[in-house]
Amino acid sequence: MRFLRRLPALAAAALLALAGLSASPAQAGESAVTAAPAFKAPYPCGQRWTYSHHSAEVRRALDFVRADGGATAGTPVLASAAGTATRHSQPSGAGNYVVVDHGGGWKTYYFHLAAYSVANGAWVGQGQQIGTTGSTGNSSGAHIHYEQLYNGVGQNIVINGAGLSYPGGYHQAYLTSDNGCGGSGVAFTTWGSGVNVRADARLSAAVVTTLAGPTAVRVLCQKQGDTVNAEGYSNNWWSKLRDQNGFISNIYIDHPSAQLPGVPLC
Numbered sequence: 001m002r003f004l005r006r007l008p009a010l011a012a013a014a015l016l017a018l019a020g021l022s023a024s025p026a027q028a029g030e031s032a033v034t035a036a037p038a039f040k041a042p043y044p045c046g047q048r049w050t051y052s053h054h055s056a057e058v059r060r061a062l063d064f065v066r067a068d069g070g071a072t073a074g075t076p077v078l079a080s081a082a083g084t085a086t087r088h089s090q091p092s093g094a095g096n097y098v099v100v101d102h103g104g105g106w107k108t109y110y111f112h113l114a115a116y117s118v119a120n121g122a123w124v125g126q127g128q129q130i131g132t133t134g135s136t137g138n139s140s141g142a143h144i145h146y147e148q149l150y151n152g153v154g155q156n157i158v159i160n161g162a163g164l165s166y167p168g169g170y171h172q173a174y175l176t177s178d179n180g181c182g183g184s185g186v187a188f189t190t191w192g193s194g195v196n197v198r199a200d201a202r203l204s205a206a207v208v209t210t211l212a213g214p215t216a217v218r219v220l221c222q223k224q225g226d227t228v229n230a231e232g233y234s235n236n237w238w239s240k241l242r243d244q245n246g247f248i249s250n251i252y253i254d255h256p257s258a259q260l261p262g263v264p265l266c
Contacts, residue, residue, distance in 0.1 A: 034104035034105050034106065034150075035104075036106055036148070036150070036155075036158065037080075037081035037082070037083075037102045037106060038081065038126075038160070038161065039080045039081050039108070039148060039157075039158060039159055039160075040078075040080050040081070040126060040127070040159060040160060040177065040178060040179035041064075041078075041080065041159055041175055041176075041177035041178070041179050042064070042077055042078055042079075042080045042108070042110060042144055042146050042179070043064065043066075043075060043076065043077065043078060043133075043144065043177050043179070044075070044076055044078060044177060044179065044180055044221070044265070044266055045127075045177055045178055045179060045180045045181035045220055045221045045240065045264075045266050046176065046177065046178075046181070046220065046221050046223060046240040046247070046266030047066065047068055047070065047075070047176070047177050047223075047266055048066070048067050048068040048174055048175070048176045048177075048200055049064045049065060049066050049067055049068075049144075049174065049175055049176075049177070050064070050065060050066075050067040050170045050171050050172070050173065050174050050175075051063060051064045051065075051164065051167070051170070051173060051174075051175065052167050052168060052169050052170045052172070052173075053166040053167065053168065054168070057145070058147075058154065059109075059147050059149060059153070059154025060147065060148075060154035060155060060156055060157065060166075061109075061111075061145055061146060061147045061154070062145075062146055062147075062157050062164060062166070063143045063144070063145050063146075064143060064144040064146060064175075065141075065142070065143045065144075065170060067170075067171065067174055068200055068201070068202075068223075068225075069201075069202075069225065070223070071142075072133055072141075072142040072143060073114065073133055073134060073135070073142035074114065074132050074133060074134075074142075075132065075133045076117070076129040076131075076132060076133075077098075077110050077113060077117075077129065077130055077131040077132060077133055077144055078126075078127050078128065078129055078130065078177075078179050078180055079100050079108070079124045079125065079126055079127065079128050079130050080100075080108055080126065080146075080159075080179065081100070081102050081106075081108065081126050082102065082123075082124065082125050082126045083100040083101050083102035083103065083107075083108075083123070083124065084100065084101045084121065084122070084123055084124075085098050085099070085100050085101075085118045085120075085121070085122050085123075085124045085130055086098065086099050086101070086120055086121060087116050087118075087120045090137055091136070091137060092137065092138060093137050093138050094109075094111040094112065094137050094138075094145070095111060095112045095113065095134070095135075095136025095137025095138070095139060096112070096113040096114070096115070096116060096131070096134070096136045096137070097109060097110055097111040097112070097113060097137075097145075098110045098113065098116065098118065098130045098131055100124060100130070105150050105151040106148070106149070106150055107148075107149045108146070108147065108148055108149070109145075109146070109147040109149065110130065110131060110144060110145070110146060111137065111139075111144070111145035111146075112133075112134055112135055112136050112137055112139045112142075112143065112144070112145055113131035113132060113133070113134050113136060114131070114132045114133060114134025114135070114136065114142075115131060115132045115134070116130070116131050117129045117130055117131050117132065118130045118131070126179065126180075127179045127180030127181075128180075159175060160178070176199075176200070181220040181221065181240070181242070185218030185219050185220045185241075185242040186218065186219045186260070186262050186263050187216065187217075187218055187219075188216075188217055188218075188219055188239075188253050188254065188255060188260065189214055189215065189216055189217070189253075189254045190211055190214055190215045190217055190248065190252050190253060190254060191214050191252060191253075191254045192213075192214075192230070192252050193211075193212060193213045194210055194211075194212065195210065195211040195215075195248055195252045196210050196248070197209045197210065197211065197241060197244045197246035197247065197248050198246055198247050198248070199246055199247070200225070200247060201223055201224070201225025201226065201238035201247045202225055202226050203226045203228070204226075205247070208244060208245060208246035209244050209246065211244075211248070211252075214254070217239075217241050217242075217243065217244070217248075217253075218241065218242040218243060219239040219240065219241060219242070219253070219260060219263050220240045220241070220242050220263075220266075221239075221240045221263060221264050221265060221266035222237055222238060222239045222240065222250065222259065222260055222263045222264075222265060222266060223237070223238060223240075223265060223266035224236050224237055224238070225237075225238045225247070225249075226238075228249035228251050229251075230249075230251050230252070233251055234251075235249055235250050235251040235258045237249070237250040237258050237259050237260070238250060239253060239260065239263070240266055
């Protein structure tokens with residue numbers, strides 16, 4: 001009798017097999033989560049920011065402030081992935097903010113903007129400026145309140161494929177952006193020997209590598225940092241090198257200008 005009771009189930013399985021279908025649980029209406037975009041940091045290439053999470057923050061948000069000596073207020077806010085941008089305002093809460101819809105259920109939110117840099121409903125590419133960092137709405141100081149949502153639910157934030165931590169205060173965790181760095185950079189040649197490439201534009205920053213002699217390099221962006229003196233010259237501009245993934249003082253770039261032409265700011 002046990003065999004007879006199994007006959008209807010066996011017949012149904014046979015019919016599914018003939019139809020090229022599966023009787024697995026996936027056929028019961030379960031759908032896979034749409035893969036997230038390759039999100040990048042919401043601020044410019046080469047900049048180092050610290051971030052924190054507060055219990056009152058909604059939807060697994062992180063707040064970012066600059067930690068590389070630059071001013072947080074007025075810094076460009078960049079789309080961390082491509083999508084359609086919409087502008088919003090909530091004076092008693094999020095202030096001026098932008099939502100970027102990346103498709104497939106994924107959205108990112110950028111709160112407390114000082115100003116918008118994109119038209120409502122415009123398509124934006126990854127790394128495109130969508131606003132400037134500010135402190136509008138319910139905010140005690142300039143910062144980027146940043147969220148990643150899937151189908152309206154806040155997700156743990158992932159940048160460049162790696163999940164970020166959720167520290168309870170600033171200066172416990174840091175993130176250097178590679179958003180908007182560009183694919184190739186501008187070609188230059190260095191001079192001198194034993195030139196240190198550092199993790200940031202500071203003489204105290206960790207040494208990433210050392211250039212033994214004159215080297216062909218690709219410069220992604222440049223920013224001001226510690227002043228370096230060499231051969232009777234002084235320069236406080238530094239270049240972000242694509243292939244070495246670090247900074248060198250522009251004083252070691254074989255070019256007469258302190259600030260390199262044709263190279264964007266970090």
